[in-house]
Amino acid sequence: MLGNRPDLAKLADTRWDLIVIGGGITGAGILHQAAQLGIKVLLVEKHDFSYGTSSKSSKMVHGGLRYLKQGDIRLTRESLQEREHLLRHLPGLVVRQSYLFPLRHGQFPGRWAMTVALWFYDMLAGVRDHRWVNAAELTQRIPALDTRSLKGAMRYTDALTDDTRLVMRVLHDAVEEGGRAINYCGVDEVTQRPGGDLALSVTDHAGDGLTTTLVARRVINATGAWADQLSGAAARVRPQRGSHLFVPAARLQVTECLTLVNPRDGRPVFVFPWEGETCIGTTDLDHRGDLDREPRATREEIDYLLDLVNGFFPDTQLTEADILSTMAGVRPIIASGKGGDPSSERRDHAVWSQDGVITVSGGKLTTFRVIALDALAMAGFIDRHRYRSLRRGGPRFSRNSAIPAGLGHPLRRWPEGDALLAEVDWILRNEMVEHLDDLMLRRTRLGNMLPRGGEARLPVFEPLVRERLGWTASRWETEVQRYLGIIGESYSVQPGNMGIVDASC
Numbered sequence: 001m002l003g004n005r006p007d008l009a010k011l012a013d014t015r016w017d018l019i020v021i022g023g024g025i026t027g028a029g030i031l032h033q034a035a036q037l038g039i040k041v042l043l044v045e046k047h048d049f050s051y052g053t054s055s056k057s058s059k060m061v062h063g064g065l066r067y068l069k070q071g072d073i074r075l076t077r078e079s080l081q082e083r084e085h086l087l088r089h090l091p092g093l094v095v096r097q098s099y100l101f102p103l104r105h106g107q108f109p110g111r112w113a114m115t116v117a118l119w120f121y122d123m124l125a126g127v128r129d130h131r132w133v134n135a136a137e138l139t140q141r142i143p144a145l146d147t148r149s150l151k152g153a154m155r156y157t158d159a160l161t162d163d164t165r166l167v168m169r170v171l172h173d174a175v176e177e178g179g180r181a182i183n184y185c186g187v188d189e190v191t192q193r194p195g196g197d198l199a200l201s202v203t204d205h206a207g208d209g210l211t212t213t214l215v216a217r218r219v220i221n222a223t224g225a226w227a228d229q230l231s232g233a234a235a236r237v238r239p240q241r242g243s244h245l246f247v248p249a250a251r252l253q254v255t256e257c258l259t260l261v262n263p264r265d266g267r268p269v270f271v272f273p274w275e276g277e278t279c280i281g282t283t284d285l286d287h288r289g290d291l292d293r294e295p296r297a298t299r300e301e302i303d304y305l306l307d308l309v310n311g312f313f314p315d316t317q318l319t320e321a322d323i324l325s326t327m328a329g330v331r332p333i334i335a336s337g338k339g340g341d342p343s344s345e346r347r348d349h350a351v352w353s354q355d356g357v358i359t360v361s362g363g364k365l366t367t368f369r370v371i372a373l374d375a376l377a378m379a380g381f382i383d384r385h386r387y388r389s390l391r392r393g394g395p396r397f398s399r400n401s402a403i404p405a406g407l408g409h410p411l412r413r414w415p416e417g418d419a420l421l422a423e424v425d426w427i428l429r430n431e432m433v434e435h436l437d438d439l440m441l442r443r444t445r446l447g448n449m450l451p452r453g454g455e456a457r458l459p460v461f462e463p464l465v466r467e468r469l470g471w472t473a474s475r476w477e478t479e480v481q482r483y484l485g486i487i488g489e490s491y492s493v494q495p496g497n498m499g500i501v502d503a504s505c
Helices: 025-036 065-069 073-089 111-125 135-141 163-176 299-312 368-378 384-393 417-430 436-443 451-469 473-490
Strands: 015-021 041-044 094-104 131-134 150-161 180-182 185-192 198-204 211-221 237-247 257-261 268-274 277-281 325-334 349-354 357-362
Touching (some): 025 041, 025 163, 041 211, 073 111, 094 111, 094 135, 111 150, 131 135, 135 150, 150 163, 163 180, 185 211, 237 299, 268 299, 277 299, 325 357, 325 473, 368 384, 417 451, 436 451, 436 473
Parallel strands (some): 015 041, 015 211, 041 180, 094 257
Antiparallel strands (some): 094 150, 185 198, 198 211, 237 277, 237 325
């Protein structure tokens, strides 16, 4: 288990084989694979684990029909194979889910084009999960759906997860395998020493604020949207923002994922059940804001998503008052150099090296294991034969019975009362919580699922949090104000224009 946050000064006493910078799913995946290979490896994260894209994704472990449409068969096959691996090896955390793609008269693609696409999609995955759902059955399954010109829907399957809990599970297993990890430890600079070792100047943002030096034979920069800051090479990342809305299931009840094509621009938007409520997303925009400031959904993005849903559910008519929370994440897309529509950029990852630092960015949540193997191969830790063997063999996770049952299941509603306090207690003892937002927005998702970020629950948590983390009453009050400020700034609907829209949603 992760356990308590390690002492940075003691970590500095070790010459590491590998230091991984970045505690999202890519960094966690590299740590996990490296630890299983017996590499002496440390992961350092400037903020909290999964602070960036990996806590704000669309929560899907999927092949990606859009990539098939773009002709990217390799990425689709790779993603589907990894989806199937994760479904087998992480049951209850990665869950197969039914998707419905409604089709209407005069709409492209039609039924037969979708049938062919989904036959190929299933073939690449090695499953047979698609079928036609006629209009009568579809309206029984989704009574509120607009029936005008409705022909039916293609039904297929992909998977859902809790993205942060997936990161935490991978980190727990990596530490069980011998890896080490620390959050709130920022890398300020990487320099190469005579003889080839790399020295990392790091600052402890959770402890005394002092700067120290870590030393490693190899360094992998897996900082996602921040990758260009430490790569030492020409910029390659095109940050793109995707925003989501969470609304009460009582206002928009769905039991299956819906893939809705916006008639305005042809973009797919998903409406799906998640942790007891309903999620709507996503948008696709160039993000030009400060990466060190949490992104937020703009007025235009909120209106875009509400207008779309209200068009497909005309009797529901969601308003801003229905929104429990917003969620905006910045995807690290590898730029093609062509500019143009953000949605047209490919979702491949890339690995490159400069001045001893290996950088990896781009890619998908689903393919984190493949990305990790590619990075370790470039770092020289695995040869071609070992790489192929690991790819074929699939992931290996421990049967970690210490993790509370159900924690991270994407379709369960968070428990109440003593059951919730027991889960929070376990998290506080085992998962390096340093701030209240770590607990409310990442270790749990109560900040997304409850009004005003779960402010009403905070007094219930106070005695337990203060006891486990050793916080004084003053520290608790400081953390509450800090947390509510984050909720108000980045997870709430705000009046007026809340940001700059750089491209169409």
